[in-house]
Amino acid sequence: MQNDIILEATGLTKEFLGFVAVKDVNLRVRRHSIHALIGPNGAGKTTCFNLLTHFLVPTSGRIRFNGVDITGRSPAAIARMGLVRSFQISAVFPHLTVRDNVRVALQRPLRNSFQFWRSDSMLDRLNDRALALIEAVGLAPYAGLPAVELPYGRKRALEIATTLALEPEMLLLDEPMAGLAHEDIDRIAQLIRKVAADRTVLMVEHNMSVVADLSDTITVLARGEKLAEGPYAEVSKHPQVIEAYVGTGHG
Numbered sequence: 001m002q003n004d005i006i007l008e009a010t011g012l013t014k015e016f017l018g019f020v021a022v023k024d025v026n027l028r029v030r031r032h033s034i035h036a037l038i039g040p041n042g043a044g045k046t047t048c049f050n051l052l053t054h055f056l057v058p059t060s061g062r063i064r065f066n067g068v069d070i071t072g073r074s075p076a077a078i079a080r081m082g083l084v085r086s087f088q089i090s091a092v093f094p095h096l097t098v099r100d101n102v103r104v105a106l107q108r109p110l111r112n113s114f115q116f117w118r119s120d121s122m123l124d125r126l127n128d129r130a131l132a133l134i135e136a137v138g139l140a141p142y143a144g145l146p147a148v149e150l151p152y153g154r155k156r157a158l159e160i161a162t163t164l165a166l167e168p169e170m171l172l173l174d175e176p177m178a179g180l181a182h183e184d185i186d187r188i189a190q191l192i193r194k195v196a197a198d199r200t201v202l203m204v205e206h207n208m209s210v211v212a213d214l215s216d217t218i219t220v221l222a223r224g225e226k227l228a229e230g231p232y233a234e235v236s237k238h239p240q241v242i243e244a245y246v247g248t249g250h251g
């Protein structure tokens with residue numbers, strides 16, 4: 001059903017000075033699913049991700065979010081519509097505490113309601129919401145710590161909290177496991193699963209066991225084109241997918 005598709009890209013193409021980095025990609029992300037974008041190095045994942053989050057303008061193709069054509073709108077405008085990219089938009093201030101980082105994120109003027117944190121009762125509500133978010137991402141013991149002093153994996157959790165503060169309907173995660181130690185990977189994977197319970201998540205991710213474990217649907221890109229799509233059990237057996245990975249030393 002059309003209504004089940006929250007994000008849809010049709011004929012997405014990006015050329016850089018004649019080099020086609022993303023070629024005629026069609027993508028349909030189901031509401032409330034975790035959808036991964038994978039592929040060997042240089043496959044066009046980052047370019048595709050940047051097109052979807054409007055950090056890059058497509059050479060051709062359309063992008064629809066909740067049935068609305070959002071092609072060419074600014075990242076801030078689409079964030080206001082509920083499509084939020086993590087990590088880039090949600091900057092963490094290193095010398096603010098975890099609590100204050102989340103409070104700042106909650107006050108970001110992305111939604112129309114930002115000006116009215118004035119009265120004590122509003123401030124209480126802000127504090128309550130900050131605390132709830134901090135607890136949701138497992139950072140309660142670190143609430144009073146400056147962000148710069150957080151262990152690396154916990155910083156990723158804080159980035160997710162500040163993104164959630166924007167109340168996204170759909171979250172785009174750019175390599176959420178990059179640079180994380182093994183024990184942090186498990187924790188952040190669980191957090192993504194939890195976050196996705198009532199949202200939609202699209203992520204670019206290299207860690208294949210995380211992709212296998214979390215994703216409902218996987219889109220495989222190679223040389224800018226869509227090679228395969230489906231659940232992990234299907235795409236991992238796809239001969240062209242195996243060849244694409246083996247061919248670039250990723251097997």
Ligand SMILES: Nc1ncnc2c1ncn2[C@@H]1O[C@H](COP(=O)(O)OP(=O)(O)OP(=O)(O)O)[C@@H](O)[C@H]1O
Nearest residue numbers: 016019020021039040041042043044045046047048
């Ligand atoms: N701004 C740019 N100008 C020219 N070429 C670019 C630009 N950005 C990306 N490319 C090229 O487009 C192709 C796809 O790059 P992209 O970064 O999207 O791949 P990727 O799948 O994210 O790779 P990786 O896994 O290595 O991050 C590469 O050949 C890259 O060199």
